[in-house]
Amino acid sequence: MVKKNVADLSKADLEGKVVFVRADLNVPQNKETLAITDDTRIRASLPTIQQLTANGARVVLTSHLGRPKGPEKKSSLEPVAKRLSELLSQEVALAPDCVGEEVKKQIAALQNGQVLLLENVRWHPEEEKNDPEFAKQLAAGCDVYVNDAFGTAHRAHASTAGVAAYLSPKVAGTLMKKELDYLVGAVETPKKPFAAIVGGSKVSSKIGVIESLLEKCDKLVLGGGMIFTFYKAQGLSVGSSLVEEDKLELAKELMAKAKAKGVEFVLPTDVVVADKFAADADSKVVPVSAIPDGWMGLDVGPESSETIKKALSDCKTILWNGPMGVFEFDKFAAGTNAIAELLAELTSQGATTIIGGGDSVAAVEKAGLADKMSHISTGGGASLELLEGKVLPGVACLDDA
Numbered sequence: 001m002v003k004k005n006v007a008d009l010s011k012a013d014l015e016g017k018v019v020f021v022r023a024d025l026n027v028p029q030n031k032e033t034l035a036i037t038d039d040t041r042i043r044a045s046l047p048t049i050q051q052l053t054a055n056g057a058r059v060v061l062t063s064h065l066g067r068p069k070g071p072e073k074k075s076s077l078e079p080v081a082k083r084l085s086e087l088l089s090q091e092v093a094l095a096p097d098c099v100g101e102e103v104k105k106q107i108a109a110l111q112n113g114q115v116l117l118l119e120n121v122r123w124h125p126e127e128e129k130n131d132p133e134f135a136k137q138l139a140a141g142c143d144v145y146v147n148d149a150f151g152t153a154h155r156a157h158a159s160t161a162g163v164a165a166y167l168s169p170k171v172a173g174t175l176m177k178k179e180l181d182y183l184v185g186a187v188e189t190p191k192k193p194f195a196a197i198v199g200g201s202k203v204s205s206k207i208g209v210i211e212s213l214l215e216k217c218d219k220l221v222l223g224g225g226m227i228f229t230f231y232k233a234q235g236l237s238v239g240s241s242l243v244e245e246d247k248l249e250l251a252k253e254l255m256a257k258a259k260a261k262g263v264e265f266v267l268p269t270d271v272v273v274a275d276k277f278a279a280d281a282d283s284k285v286v287p288v289s290a291i292p293d294g295w296m297g298l299d300v301g302p303e304s305s306e307t308i309k310k311a312l313s314d315c316k317t318i319l320w321n322g323p324m325g326v327f328e329f330d331k332f333a334a335g336t337n338a339i340a341e342l343l344a345e346l347t348s349q350g351a352t353t354i355i356g357g358g359d360s361v362a363a364v365e366k367a368g369l370a371d372k373m374s375h376i377s378t379g380g381g382a383s384l385e386l387l388e389g390k391v392l393p394g395v396a397c398l399d400d401a
């Protein structure tokens, strides 16, 4: 399913037009200072914006940031507007909201080549409900739709899918096209053995993907916050680690399915536990059968890193989404760094390595190894769903080429 993209639009299609661009500017931030800790997603969005402004379009840029419950300073796109202005060498004004009279006025006042960033689209619950009335409000005053938010293309939300019904033409951005071109090829016919590594903290939204991964992969490695639901399902006690209580049955079924299908299922055997969620927490390495009450697992242990290394050493394609631990704290970064180093080494030996997800990419950047991987993807959940063979709603809503 090939979709139209911005390169298919001529200057005549764009000059003086108001173009609604959905980007994924959901960047990792320092929780206290709100400073952007990795700007990969912002830099990846620049080619589309520049292509549009160079052709005289008026760009209305939209994104979410985090998972806010409503308007709140800590999820404001203010730091993003600032960083965008620096990278584009032109002022990117930040609207106070993403819909409403004031925003409409700001859109109407845009000149050719200017960029206006709308405030966090998830401040409105209607966004995630893909509410048609809200989508219509988002489209107000705009002509063309460009979806460049690959990282959010697996969500059927108002700004990623619903809004397309009110705008024409509707096309993929440069980043969206680049990601799809690379990933569809790499995951449809992967060189084997093919392994996926799934970690991170979005357990409820990613555990379901494991079922399809078992159909595609030869090996599946779990890490990060994902593992404790599996331990609890095995009857182990997990202290105060991250657990999805309503996924325990699913975890059991997944382990049984992996066994039945002969997929190598690598679950860490030791973990680094902490007495609190903090950089200066007390920590120790324990076997997964001995997590003390009140302690939480924040990284995989050294024995597990060795096992993972052995399991992945002969793999020819490896897709990694989700850090192995809370790498933002140095004490709990060893498991993530070990995987990053291993994948860099395997890439140099000819393996195809794909790292996807805002935090996973941040971890690999922090380790200074991003340019040693085959592909750095701005989407974690989106890459996994693409691998499942799903049609992403943010792509399905675009015009066919």
Ligand SMILES: Nc1ncnc2c1ncn2[C@@H]1O[C@H](COP(=O)(O)OP(=O)(O)O)[C@@H](O)[C@H]1O
Binding pocket: 199, 200, 201, 202, 203, 223, 224, 225, 226, 242, 297, 298, 299, 321, 322, 323, 324, 325, 326, 327, 328, 356, 357, 358, 359, 360, 361, 380, 381
């Ligand atoms: N054991 C753990 N407990 C809690 N959080 C974890 C654990 N391991 C990793 N994390 C957190 O997971 C987050 C990233 O998860 P996720 O959003 O799923 O990854 P990505 O952004 O790469 O898709 C990181 O901020 C990291 O601190």
Ligand SMILES: O=C(OP(=O)(O)O)[C@H](O)COP(=O)(O)O
Binding pocket: 024, 026, 066, 067, 151, 152, 155, 202, 356, 357, 358, 359, 378, 379, 380, 381, 382
């Ligand atoms: O960070 C994102 O996804 P990722 O963690 O899978 O990379 C995207 O911005 C989507 O965010 P969401 O998972 O809150 O919808």
